Structure formats: C-alpha cells, structure tokens
Amino acid sequence: MSFSQSHSGSQTHYSSSSGSSSSASKSSGARPVAAAGTTKRTKMRHVPWTEHTLRQLKLVLPGALITYYLGTLNDFWNILQGTGGAWARFAGFGASGLGIVTVSLFLYVLLMPWLTGEEPNYQTWRESGILSSVIPVLTGSIVVGWLLAVSTLGLWSPLGYIKGTIGVSAFYALTFGLLGLIPVPRVRQKTKL
Structure with missing residues (x-):
C-alpha cells in the first residue's frame, strides 16, 4: 500500500x-x-512514492526471477492441463481459485476508501465492521491457498516439495509486490452542511 x-x-x-x-x-x-x-x-x-516503490520492487524482482528460474508457472500450468491426473487438476484449480479470492479481497481492502468514501483505520481493523470480516477471510485464503499450491507442486510436479515451496513463495511475493504498487485512493474530508 x-x-x-x-x-x-x-x-x-x-x-x-x-x-x-x-x-x-x-x-x-x-x-x-x-x-x-x-x-x-x-x-x-x-510514505514518498519513490521509497514505497523501492520497497515493493524488493518483492517483485526476486519473486519474478525465482518464479521464472524454477519454472513454477509452467509446472503449475501443466498440472492444470491434467498431466498429474484428476486429483492434481482438482487441487490445482482449488489453489488457483483461492489465489483469485485472495487477490479480489486484497483489491477490495485496498480500494475500500474509494468504494465506501471513508478511510479505514487498518490498525484497529477488529473494531471495523467491514474489515473485521474481510481480513480473517483474506488471511485464511492466503494460508490455505499457499499450502494447497505447495502440496500440488510437491506431489505432482518435477519441482518437489522444497523447490515447490520456494517457487510458490516467490510467486506470492511477486503477486503481493505488484498489488502493493497500486496507488491507494485518498478520501477527501466531507464537508458538513
């Protein structure tokens, strides 16, 4: 952010x-x-724009390089095409679905000031009606999606568990780094009549 x-x-x-x-x-x-x-x-x-961009690039660049070097996306795509069998494909689509849910919820939290017209206090998210329900679901989708992707690559790809864990973690770092580059909309103070 x-x-x-x-x-x-x-x-x-x-x-x-x-x-x-x-x-x-x-x-x-x-x-x-x-x-x-x-x-x-x-x-x-x-935070100044340049400082924030440099922080995010520390996630994006290593994530992209490791993901490319290990061939994580290629191996995962092969699983989705059915090379590992029906269970592998099912697990791959499950991990992909949780990834889509994670990105969607992250974008919702990021764009919430623009959608609702109020800037939420992320430090006290437990006291917010919307954030208190969205953030636990977001956290769960991140953890379960990561575990399912690692298990899928570990069982049904040539990467195995160690390289699969590194590859999935690098891809998550790449994804969150790119999402963090999206500018957060600022809410202007509403004037009371």
Whole structure:
C-alpha cells in the first residue's frame, strides 16, 4: 500500500479527574496507563512514492526471477492441463481459485476508501465492521491457498516439495509486490452542511 501508519512521537496521558499528565509514570520509565474515556490517536504517515516503490520492487524482482528460474508457472500450468491426473487438476484449480479470492479481497481492502468514501483505520481493523470480516477471510485464503499450491507442486510436479515451496513463495511475493504498487485512493474530508 502507499501509506504506513505510526503512532505520534509523544504520548499524552489524560486524567479524567485532574486533566494533568502523570509525572510519576513518566519519570520511572513506565508507560502511562490511560484513564477511562481516553482515546489513542494515530497519525497517518504517507510514505514518498519513490521509497514505497523501492520497497515493493524488493518483492517483485526476486519473486519474478525465482518464479521464472524454477519454472513454477509452467509446472503449475501443466498440472492444470491434467498431466498429474484428476486429483492434481482438482487441487490445482482449488489453489488457483483461492489465489483469485485472495487477490479480489486484497483489491477490495485496498480500494475500500474509494468504494465506501471513508478511510479505514487498518490498525484497529477488529473494531471495523467491514474489515473485521474481510481480513480473517483474506488471511485464511492466503494460508490455505499457499499450502494447497505447495502440496500440488510437491506431489505432482518435477519441482518437489522444497523447490515447490520456494517457487510458490516467490510467486506470492511477486503477486503481493505488484498489488502493493497500486496507488491507494485518498478520501477527501466531507464537508458538513
């Protein structure tokens, strides 16, 4: 994604009764405990385009080179064509389907600010109605799809398990690196009438 989030440099402790900060906890080095009604604010820090692109290219270039060198896509395509038998083809289509679900959900999360008109706070995704249901499904599709692809290549391709694991991991890195290059739409503040 084209932004990252970070906490603000100074933490402020608000006390509901006196409104002053707790000097005892600051002087002892301990983190202050927030009082009731305190909200923790996070600042959005936008990463420069060049820095973000270089980060993503660290995934794209090695992923593409390893995928090409091992012939991962060619071996997987042969499995989809039925060279390993009916079970191999079934597993290959299952891994492909989970890959499509993963990319679709990732794009949905990425484009959610544009679709809903609100910029979600990805750090507190458990509190968001939409993100709290999408992110677990996305995580599950990534893990199960990766495992199924590795198993399929390990059983029914000349790569075997070790090269299959490396090849699938490289292809996932390539895919997520390319998806990360998609610019995140920014939401403009709505003016209240």
